[in-house]
Amino acid sequence: MERVRVVRLLRVRDGREADFVESYQGVLKRALRFPGHLGEQLCRSLDDPARWLLTSEWESLEAVKRWRTDPDHSALVEPMNACLHDDRWTAVFEVRETVPG
Secondary structure (H helix, E strand, O other), X not given: OOOEEEEEEEEEOOOOHHHHHHHHHHHHHHHHOOOOEEEEEEEEOOOOOOEEEXXXXXXXXXXXXXXXXXXXXXXXXXXXXXXXXXXXXXXXXXXOOOOOO
16 A cells, blocks of 8 residues: 555634644654654644644555554643644545655
C-alpha cells in the first residue's frame, strides 16, 4: 500500500486557539518521533478562523493504526481535543500521486 494522509477538519472553541496550538505542538513532538510518521501541516481557515485543517502523512495505514492504538495516544491528544467542538471530521486517504513543488 502507498503512503496515507490523515485529514482532520476541526472547529476550535472561541478563546481556546492558543491552548489548541500549544497542545497540538505537544502531540506533534511525539508524532515526529513515531515510526512511520512522515510529516504534518496545521492550517487555519482565512474564511472562518474557527476552522482548522490538520493533515499528517504516514508511510502506511498500519503506521496510523499503531499511532492511534499507542498506549500514550489518548492522554496525549486529550488536551487538544478539549479545545474542539464536537463537529469534527476525520478521514484517511491513500496517497495516489505526488507532484514535486
